[in-house]
Amino acid sequence: MPAKGYIVVNELYCKACELCVTDCPHDVLALDMDHLTPKGYHPAHMVLPEACTGCGICAIVCPDAAITVYRYEKQKAEA
């Protein structure tokens, strides 16, 4: 199933609270343990991007308004 959307986490704001990681209904997100933000947090990022539906739940629970949620426009149905 191709992704219906994707998210971008602004690492200036992300504090690695993991609320988005926990609440994502499709287990798309995890903390990026290979990367540190300027404040020393491991920011959230997509690890299962193909499962993202662009539902926006991550952004709704984010205390730092760090997440931008995109949805792909519906493609015209092709045979």
Next chain:
Amino acid sequence: MAKELIKGNTAVAEAALRAGLEAYFGYPITPQTELLEHLSARMPELGRTFVQAESELGAINMVYGAACTGKRVMTSSSSPGVSLMMEGLSYIAGTEVPMVLVDVVRGGPGLGNIAPAQGDYNQIVHGGGHGDYRMIVLAPASVQEAVDLTALAFDLAEKYRTITCIMMDGSIGQMMEPAELPPMQPLKEEIPDWAVRGTRFGERRMLTSINLDPPAQEVMNFRLMKRWQEIEANEIRYKGYYLDDAEYVVVGFGTAGRISLSAVRAAREKDIKVGLLRPITVAPFPVDVLDDLTEKVKSFLVVEMNSGQMLEDVRLVVRGRKPVEFFGRMGGVVPFPDEVLTEIKRLVDGSLITEGHPRDRWLSRLAETIGSGENNGSN
């Protein structure tokens, strides 16, 4: 008893408890909250009263009620919270019931910050609330001194039916030093002859601060003033360092006095004959010793962590006989000993003016360090 490494706030709380504190009412405010937290655990352990009130307004009025029963009571706060208590303090003074107030002073005015300062001097030393009254004000310069002054605070308050304020700089409240706590004293048992306790114990008693008839109020005011004169005659405390041969004297209380002592010692290494007068009671003020020194020395340097508040009390005693210079830092900025040493050297090397106000001269010098203060730094 052995010394332990202990935080000032905690030490004063425990010292009060060991001095027979029966009831504590307070409210959290930085930088004194540890005092409240310590008593929130210890007082119930000992079956004594602890209430975290809904605000400092609530706290001081709870203290007022409990003080009318003659029991040992205390509250603590920091500058903005103490301002809230001023009405209550005036009522307590007007009713002539004893209590202990701990003011752990922080930068201000207004919300200010949580850094140490001495900006409450004017407010506390002159009574604080409305009307004609004073309170005894003790200014410790170390955790041990704060501990030692705590039991004294209760004794003085009860001896004179007055308020004793332990005015600690935020630094003393927050820092940890080795200190020896006193042994546990038993709670006092006898009830003072003015305390309310129920007519089944004897004659009916009322405690109030209202005197609708002005001559009756004046009699009460006069009684308070006579009592203050007694306190002035008997309860002044201070420490002098290197005063015997001093040609210049630094005057500072609390942390400012302690920092000045380091500068005075450094100056002595350079053969400058400077000494330090550190008031321990800032109310009543050590007038006599300062008066004596005025005859002997060349000049004074007052050092405070405020805009020059005790400075005025010093100038009142010196009465223009010798130059008085001032150095201060405000807003929670703590001076370094070498800043004070520079000022001491200026006293020694410079030509000193006696006209004009030392505060104005100091502000010009301070402007070179910190700028003109034009912007409202609300961020």
Next chain:
Amino acid sequence: MVLTDAPTKIVYERPEALDPRVTHYCPGCTHGVAHRLVAEVLEEMGEVENTIGVASVGCSVFAYNYFKIDFVEAAHGRAPAMATGIKRVLPDRTVFTYQGDGDLASIGMGEIVGAASRGEQITVIFLNNATYGMTGGQMAPTTLPGQVTSSSPTGRDVKRQGYPIQTAELLSTLEGSSYIVRRSLHNSREVRRAKQAIRMAFEVQKHGLGFSLVELLSTCPTNWGMTPVEARDWIEERMLTFYPLGDYKVSPAVAEIKL
């Protein structure tokens, strides 16, 4: 894998009304969610330029740094009184206070009851996290029985330390209150409902219908000694029974408002 050349639309982005500054709130603290919701609502209502906020004393003491709107800072507990002063002389502005449980339900109880009973045309956003956050986790009027805090170290003992105050219930008894509701921020469904309530509260003010207050059950992971995720569970397991969500006062005129 992100299809970067496929056409996309933005479903959610950071509200313009939020200042770009990073907040000082702890990771996972729901202050951030509440700030975001207020910013979103004011933006959607077109009220951002018409609003004056009153910050209070608590972790949110610097709230004025986080919104791009005019703000004043009140003394502890006094925000409803400051808001009253502003709204009375500038009745066409949208005026709101943002307060925590110590500020509103302890030291400020006199002021909030006064403002609500006078029916002041202001909106109060009230964060209830059962503790005093800024001063290090002491007992609050909203602390639950048995809850351990730094000034109730053996757990809140109701005999000595009294019972928690249910603010929404309390204020709903006042004739002057027009819209008093309690919501929560502990999961995405409740955050959505909280936003609707905040929107309604500001609409009440816009329609000139009286005093509105939204109580928001919030987390304090740091002082509860939990992770942000565990803290949200604590709201669900412990706080909801003592602070039930619901609409406690909806005046008839407010009930007529259609969003």
